Amino acid sequence: MTSRLTKTLLFLALFSLLATGPVAFAQEPLHLRLDQLVESSQIGPLAPLANDAEFLRRAYLDLIGAIPSSAEARTFLDDPSPNKRELLVDRLLASPRFPIHMATQFDVMLMERRPDKHVPTPEWQKYLQAAFEQNKPYDQLAREILSSDGTDPALRPAAKFFLDRDAEPHSSSRDVGRMFFGMDLQCAQCHDHPLIDHYLQADYYGLFAFLNRTEVFTDAAQKKSFLAEKADGDASYKSVFTGDAANTRPQLPGMSEIDEPRFRLGEDYVTAPAPNVRPVPKYSRRAKLAELATNGTNRQFNLNIANRLWALVMGRGLVHPVDLHHPANPPAHPAALELVTNEFVAQKYNMKWLLRELVLTRTYQRSIDPPTDPAPQVAAAAPQVPAVEAELARLKGVADESQKQVTAIRTELKAARTAFEPVEAAWKKTEAAVAEAKKPVDAAAAAVAKSQGEAATKQAGLNTINEAAAKSAEAAKVLPNDKDVAAAVATFTAKQQQLTAELAAIQKTITDQTAAHQAAQAKLVEAYAPADAAYAAAVEARKPVDAAKAKFIEVWNQHKSDALAATIQRKRLDGLQSHLGFGTAIATAAAAQGAIDPAKAELAAAALAVEQQQAEVTKQTVAVTEIEKAMVEATKQLEEAKVQFTTKQGIVQSVAEAISKTDAALQKLPGDAELTLVVQKLKDRQEPLVKEASTFEQAVTVRDTTAKDVASKMAGMKQTLAAATTEMTTRQQTVTAKTNAVNQSIANAQATQAAVVSARGQLVDAWTVAAAVRPLKQLSPEQLGWAVMQATGVLEPQRPGVDAEIEKTIPKAGTANDPAKTLAREIQLESLLHEKNRGNLNVFVSMYGQSAGQPQDDFFATPDQALYVANGGTVVGWAAGGQLAQRIGPLEDPKTLADELYLSILTRRPTDAEITEVTQQLAARTAEKPVVIRDLIWALVTSAEFRFNH
C-alpha cells in the first residue's frame, strides 16, 4: 500500500516536471482534465461547490467586473435548467462589459496605475477593449506591446508600456521581467538576488540588454513622443557583493545569450540619428525581445500568462505571487499549471477560450466554506510520510549535487571570460578606431550638406536675378534711352556675374568637400577591415565563453529543476505534516477533554469524603457538647456535697468546741448540774452529728470520683473530635487540590482547543493555496465602485441619456437586424457609461487602490476608507437617493422589501432571520422609513459580504 502510494506520488512529481502534452486526456475538455489533476493531487478534502447565487455573483464580478441586477439575479436563481451556469458564462463572455472589464484588468496589471505620461489611459483602454472585443490572441497583444514604437497610429497605445515608463531601461527591465515572465528580478540589479537563490544578476542584465538601447524620442513638430532605439549600447554589470563583472548580450531568463547580426558603424541604421530625427537601427533588440518572447517556445513567457489568467479568475495564482516564479516557490499544482500552459499555447493563446474553461472547472466553483472534517485525509497522511521524507532526502541530494556542478561550471565560465577579455578589448579598440575614423566622415558629410544648402540658396537667388535681368532687358528694349532702366540692366548683369561666380566657387567647394568626404570615407573603410578582422577573431575567441555559458545554462537549468523537484516534495511533506499536526492537535484536545471527567469524578469523590467526615465531626461535636454538660452537672454535684460536708463538719467542730469549753467550766465549777446536763446533752448530740458528717464526707468522695470519671470521658471525646476535625481538613485540602486539577484540565482542554483552531486555520490556508477551497478576494477598486453604483442604483438612471447620445451616431434602427452591429452599439453604450463614471471610479481607485507602480492585488484596509464611506457624503447620498431607495421606499410588505434589498446588493435572497431583522428595523422606526432604508442599504454595501468576491 505504502509503496504503491509512493509510486503514485513519484509519478505525480515526475509528471509535474516533465511537461506532458495534451495527449494524456485528449478527448475531454480542459476544465475536466484540470479538475482531475487538481483533485487527484490534493492532500486534504475539497470544499463543496458554491450555490447558484454565489456562482452568479462570482462569475459576474470575474468576467464583467459588475454585479447582476435584482431582476437578472431572480431570473437566474429561478431558472431550473441544469446547464444554466455554462449558459451564464457564455452570456457574460459575450457581454459588452467583458472587453471593458478585461481592458481594466490588463491596464491595472501592466501599468499598475502609473500616472499617464505620453499615452492617455482612455486611448490605451480603448486599444485593450478592442483587443478583447476581437479576442486578439495574447501572443499578438504582447508582441504589439513589446514592439510598438508608437508611430503606427493603430498600435500607438500599445507603446504605452514603455513610453509611460519613459523607456527608462531599469524600470522597463524590471516590469518586463515581472509582467511578461513572472520574475521580479529587481533585487538582482546590483548583485545576485539576496533572498532568492535562483535569480541572477545575469538574468536581470540579460533582459536589460534588450531594452537599454530604447529611449523616448520627442518629435518637436508633432509635439509627440515615440520610442526610438540606438544601434549601440552595452549592458555591463558588476556585483556589489562579489565584484564579478560581465558584459552581456541579450538573454531571456534561463536561456543563453543570443547571437546577433553585426553591422558596421556607419552601416547600422535605417535612419541615422540626427537632430530631431528619430533613429531607426537595422537591428532592433527590442523587436527581437518581442519576437523571442512571443514565438510560442518561451516556456517562462507561457507559464506567466497561464498563471496570471488563472489568478485573475481563481483569486490566487497557482504560483503566488504571480511575479515570483522560482524553484523555491513552486506552483500549488505543477501538473495543472503545465497543462493549462500547454493547452493555452496549443489554442493559439486564445484568452476567451481559456477564461471560459477556467470558470467552468469545479475548482473555480468551489465554495468559500472550508470542508468540515479532514479525518480520512489525516488518517491517510501518516503512512505516506516516510516515503515522502526519503524521496525528499534523495531529491535534496540530487539538487546539492547539481549545485556543485553549477559552482564548478561557474569557475570555468569565469576563466573563459577572463581569457576572452584581451581579445574583446582588442576588438573594442578597433571599433573605437572605426568610431574615430567615422567622425571626419560625419564632419565632411555635414560640411557637404551645409555647402549644398548654401548652393541651393545661391541658385535660388540667381534664378530670381536671371528673371529680373530678362525682364529689365525687355524694359530696355521698350525704353532704350531710359538711364535708370539701363542702370538697372547693368546692375542685374553685374549681379548675375557675381552670383554665378560665387555659385561656381561653392560648387568647387562642394567638389572639394565631396572629395574630402570620399577620402574620409575611404579611411573609414580602411578602418573597417581591422575591425571586421578583430570582430571575427573575437567571435572565434568567444566560442569557449559561449560554450561555457551554454554549459552553465544547461547545468543551471538542471539545478533549478532539481531544486524545484525538491521544493515540490518538501511542500508535499509540509502538507502531510500539517494534516498530521491537525490530527495530533485533535487527539491532544480530545485527550485533554477526556481528562476533565475523571478529574471531576475524583473531585466528586473527595467532596463526598468531606461530606461524610462532616457528619462524623458533627456527631463528635454533639457528644462533646453532651459530656460537657454532664461535666458541669457532676462538678455542680460535687461542689454541693462539699458544701454540705463542710457545713456539717463546722457544726461538729462547734459542738466539740462547746463540749471542750463546758468541760473547762465544770472544772472551775465542779458538779454544776446545769453544766453537767449541758455537757451531757452536747455529748449526746455529738455522736449523731459526727455520723452525719461522715455520711456527707462519703458523698463528697463518691461525687468526686464521678466527676473525675466524666472529665476523663470528656477528654477522650475531645481527642476524637480533634482527630475528626484534622481528617476533615485533610479531606478539604484534597477537594481544593482536586478542584485545581479540574480547572487545570479545563484550561488545558481550552489551550489544546485553541491549538486545534490554529491548526485548522493553517489547514484552511493550505487548502486555499491548493485550490481546494475558494479564496476570498477583494473587489478591485473599480469593481467595488461600479458595484456600489449598481447596487444603490446610480447607474441605471443615466442609461437613457447615454443611449440618446449614442443614438446620434449609431441609430438603433440601423443595427436591429445585425447581431454584430447590435453588440458593437452596446459596447459603445457601455464604454460611454463607463467613461461618464470614470470620475466616480477614480475616487474609489484613490481610496482603495495600491500606490502607483506597486503590485495592485495586495489587500489593505484603512480607517480613512471607512471614514470616507461613513461620513464622506457620497456613498450615504447614493444610499439615500439612488434608484434602489426609490424602488423599495414605497414597498409596504417588509418581506418584498427585504427580498429586493438583498437581491440588489448581495445577489441573494434574504434568510428568514434577515427578513425578520428588516421587518423589525422598519417597525421600530416607522416614522423615519427613508432613514431606515438609507441605513439598511449602507449597512449591506459596507458589509464584508459585499466587499469581497466569494
Place this chain on the structure above:
Amino acid sequence: MRCDYACRSNDHQMARRQFLGALATGGAALGGLSALARPAASAELAKQQKRVLVFNMAGGLSQLESWDPKPNTPTGGPFRAIPTSVPGVHICELLPETAKQMHRLAIVRSVNTKEGDHGKGAYMMMTGRKQTPAADFPRIGAVAAKALAPDEGGLPGHIQITAGGGGRANDAAYLGPKYAGLLMGNGQPPQNTARPDAITQIADEQRNAMRRAVNDRFLSRRRTAMTDAYTYSYEQAQQLMAQREIFDVTKESEQDQARYGKHDLGRHCLLARRLLEKGITYVQVSHSNYDTHNENFNFHLEQLGEFDHPFATIVGDLADRGMLESTLIVVLSEFGRTPNINHLFGRDHWGNAWSVLLGGARVHPGAVIGKTNEHGTAVVDREVDHGHLFHTYLQAVGVDSTKSFDIDGRPIPIADPAASVIKELLV
C-alpha cells in the same frame, strides 16, 4: 544567503490570530467599541512601545551653522561655537537651548551621501536607499509604522505635520497605503472624522449595528486576515471619531502652549509631543526652508532661532516624562551645505561631509561619531551614508534591520543589505 523573514514567523502569525480572536470576542460583547485608545491592561506595553520623532530640516540645514561648527576658519562663517552640556563638545551658538540638551543627544559628523539634488537627497535620507526607477521604497515613517505600531487602538502609526494639505501621503511603496503618512496640514485633524449632521448619533450606532450583524453572519462561514482587517477598519474609524481630540493641540495647557511658542513650529512641536504621548508611533515635523544659496547666515540666524527653543523643549519634556528611552529623535535634511561661502554670502548644496543629529531610544547619549577635516571639506573619520543611518534608526528602536518584510509572499529586505548599522552609536 536566504534570510528569515521577520514578519512571517509563526509567533507573529499566532499573535495576530490571537489578537484578532480577542478582538472579535470583545467586539461581539461590547458592540465593537471594546477599547478606546489603549486598554488599561496594556498601559505598560504602551510605555515600552517604541516611537520615532523626525525633524525634517527641509532645504538642507548647514552643518557648519549647527552641529559641526568650524569657527575662525575660512569656511566657518561668522558664528562662534559654544560649549554644550557634554564636556568637550561644541555646537554653533545659534542653538544655545539645544546645547543644554546635548547630554541627551548625539551627533554624526561624518555623513557622506554624495548627493546634491533635493529630491534624490531627500529620498535617500528617508528610505536609506538610492533612488532607482526600477523600484520605490517606503519612507522611514512607513517602515516604523509597519514594524512598530500596535495593531489595536485605531490610531494611525505614521503622521506627518506639514505646512499645508491633508490626506494620505504616497510614501509607503510596497508596504501599502495602510502605512502611508497621514498628513496633518498645519495641524488639522484627519479628514472625515466628524459625523455629518444628516446622520444622528443614534442612526450611526444603528447602521453600524446592522453592518456588524450582516458581517457576523457572513464571517461565521469564513474569516480571514483580510476580512478581519476590513471589519476592523470600520471600528478603527469609530475609534478615531471618538478620539478626535488627540489631534487637537489646543487641548494642551495654556502654559505649555506658551512654553513652546505660538508660532507654527512651536505649535507643531507641542502637537508632536501630544501625538507621541497618545501613542502615535511615528511623528514627523518639517521645518522649512534651509535652502540658503544667498544670505546663508541671516537665514540660519532666523530659522534656527525659531527651531532651537521648541526643539530643546520637546527633548527636555520627553526626557522628563520618561519617554526618551523609548523615543528616537532624528534631525535630518536632504543634505548639508557647502563649506565654501559663495559671493551672495550663501552656501550651496553639499552631500559630501555633513551632519545628522540623533537622540533617545538606544542612541548613546552625548556621543559624537565621525569627523570632518579642519575646514569641513571632507570626512576624515568613520564615513557613513544614508544606508548606515537608516539601519541605525531602526536598530535604535529595536527593529532588526537586517531582516526582511514579507509582502504578500514577496520577501523584501527592510533596509539596504549592502549597508550596515553604526554600532558604536547605540548602547
